[in-house]
Amino acid sequence: MRLIFTFFIFSLLSGCNSNRESKVTHEKALKYEGPIIDMHIHSAENEEFTIDTLGFCLPITSIIQHFDPKDDYLEIWNNKLHDPECDDPIWSPSSYENFIERLTYQLDKHNITAVTSGPPLAVENMYNRIGDRIIKSCQFRIGRDNITTDSLRILVNKNGFRVLGEISNQYEGIAPSDPRMEPYYAVAEELDIPIAIHLGSGLPGHFYFEPGLTPRLSNPLELEPIIRKFPKLRISIMHYGEPYIDELISMMVNYPQLYADIGGMQVFYPREYFYEYHLKKMVSAGLGKRIMFGTDMIIWPEIIDRAVKVIDEAPFLSMKQKDDIFYNNAARFLRLEEKKK
The missing domain is CATH 3.20.20.140 (Metal-dependent hydrolases)
Incomplete structure (x- = not known):
C-alpha cells in the first residue's frame, strides 16, 4: 500500500511540475x-x-573587429559607415x-x-x-x-x-x-x-x-x-x-x-x-x-x-x-x- 501511495504522490507531483514547466515554456514563447x-x-x-x-551594422562590436595602429582609425571608421560590411545595415x-x-x-x-x-x-x-x-x-x-x-x-x-x-x-x-x-x-x-x-x-x-x-x-x-x-x-x-x-x-x-x-x-x-x-x-x-x-x-x-x-x-x-x-x-x-x- 505504501508503495502505491508513494507512486501516486510521485505521479501527481510530476504532473504538476510538467504542467508548470509547460506553462513557463509557453509563456516565454509569447510576444510582448x-x-x-x-x-x-x-x-x-x-x-x-x-x-x-550612414550605414550602421549590428552588433556594434562587429563594425571594426581588428585595427593596426599604423592606420588612421577615424578614416577606417568612416569608411565602414559609408560602405558597411554587413548584409542588413540600418541607414541613417x-x-x-x-x-x-x-x-x-x-x-x-x-x-x-x-x-x-x-x-x-x-x-x-x-x-x-x-x-x-x-x-x-x-x-x-x-x-x-x-x-x-x-x-x-x-x-x-x-x-x-x-x-x-x-x-x-x-x-x-x-x-x-x-x-x-x-x-x-x-x-x-x-x-x-x-x-x-x-x-x-x-x-x-x-x-x-x-x-x-x-x-x-x-x-x-x-x-x-x-x-x-x-x-x-x-x-x-x-x-x-x-x-x-x-x-x-x-x-x-x-x-x-x-x-x-x-x-x-x-x-x-x-x-x-x-x-x-x-x-x-x-x-x-x-x-x-x-x-x-x-x-x-x-x-x-x-x-x-x-x-x-x-x-x-x-x-x-x-x-x-x-x-x-x-x-x-x-x-x-x-x-x-x-x-x-
Missing part, C-alpha cells in the same frame, strides 16, 4: 505586446543629417523630417514612451513634433553644456524636464564624484528628479574620437560617494556600467535605490554574449525589478526595433520579467503609473 518605456534615446538636430547617409535618415517620421513610426509601433536626452532646445523641438511619447531629459557634461543650477531649476519647474541626463562626464575622463557635479546633484535631489549617468563603453575605438574616455570610470563603484552624500537621489546607471557586472550587482544589492538602464548594450554585443554574461547574470542575481529597457537610439531609429526583439526573444525571461524590464521598473523609477497586475 504591452507598453514600453525606453529610458535612453537622444534628440537630434537638422545639421546632423545630410544626403550622405537623410533629413531631420525623415528622422522624425521614422522615429515616430518606431515609437508608435512598439507603444514606446522615450526619455529623450539632449540640449534643451533640441529636446523641446522633438517634443513639439512627437508629443507625449517624449519625456524631456537634459544632457549635461562639464565644459560642454552651458547649464547652471538656476537654469536647471527653470527647465524642471517651467519647461517640464523630468530627468537630468545623460550625464556624460566620463567622455572627458571626469569621475561621477567630481566636486563640480555636487551642486547639480543637490538640485536634482531637492527637486526630486532622477539623474541618468553614463557608465559604460563608448563606441569601438572611442579613444580615437574622444581621448578623455576611460573604461575605468565605467565602474559602478564610482557612484558610492554620490549615494552617501545624496541618499535621496534617484540614480539610473546608463549602460549598466558594463562590463563591470559583479561590481554592478554589489552596488545594487547594497544600495537598493539604484536602477540600471540596458542602454543599447543588447545590440552592442552579440546576442548570445549579452544574454549569458550580462542580462541573465543580472536577473539571476535577483535584480529583475530594477533593470530598465533602453536603446541609446541616436540617429538610427530602426535600432529600436532590433533592441526590442533582443529582450522579447530572451529565452530565459518570463512574461512577468518582460513586463518589468520593458515598463514597470522604469515607471516606478520615474514615478509613473505601473501596469495593472
Whole structure:
C-alpha cells in the first residue's frame, strides 16, 4: 500500500511540475505586446543629417573587429559607415523630417514612451513634433553644456524636464564624484528628479574620437560617494556600467535605490554574449525589478526595433520579467503609473 501511495504522490507531483514547466515554456514563447518605456534615446538636430547617409551594422562590436595602429582609425571608421560590411545595415535618415517620421513610426509601433536626452532646445523641438511619447531629459557634461543650477531649476519647474541626463562626464575622463557635479546633484535631489549617468563603453575605438574616455570610470563603484552624500537621489546607471557586472550587482544589492538602464548594450554585443554574461547574470542575481529597457537610439531609429526583439526573444525571461524590464521598473523609477497586475 505504501508503495502505491508513494507512486501516486510521485505521479501527481510530476504532473504538476510538467504542467508548470509547460506553462513557463509557453509563456516565454509569447510576444510582448504591452507598453514600453525606453529610458535612453537622444534628440537630434537638422545639421546632423545630410544626403550622405550612414550605414550602421549590428552588433556594434562587429563594425571594426581588428585595427593596426599604423592606420588612421577615424578614416577606417568612416569608411565602414559609408560602405558597411554587413548584409542588413540600418541607414541613417537623410533629413531631420525623415528622422522624425521614422522615429515616430518606431515609437508608435512598439507603444514606446522615450526619455529623450539632449540640449534643451533640441529636446523641446522633438517634443513639439512627437508629443507625449517624449519625456524631456537634459544632457549635461562639464565644459560642454552651458547649464547652471538656476537654469536647471527653470527647465524642471517651467519647461517640464523630468530627468537630468545623460550625464556624460566620463567622455572627458571626469569621475561621477567630481566636486563640480555636487551642486547639480543637490538640485536634482531637492527637486526630486532622477539623474541618468553614463557608465559604460563608448563606441569601438572611442579613444580615437574622444581621448578623455576611460573604461575605468565605467565602474559602478564610482557612484558610492554620490549615494552617501545624496541618499535621496534617484540614480539610473546608463549602460549598466558594463562590463563591470559583479561590481554592478554589489552596488545594487547594497544600495537598493539604484536602477540600471540596458542602454543599447543588447545590440552592442552579440546576442548570445549579452544574454549569458550580462542580462541573465543580472536577473539571476535577483535584480529583475530594477533593470530598465533602453536603446541609446541616436540617429538610427530602426535600432529600436532590433533592441526590442533582443529582450522579447530572451529565452530565459518570463512574461512577468518582460513586463518589468520593458515598463514597470522604469515607471516606478520615474514615478509613473505601473501596469495593472
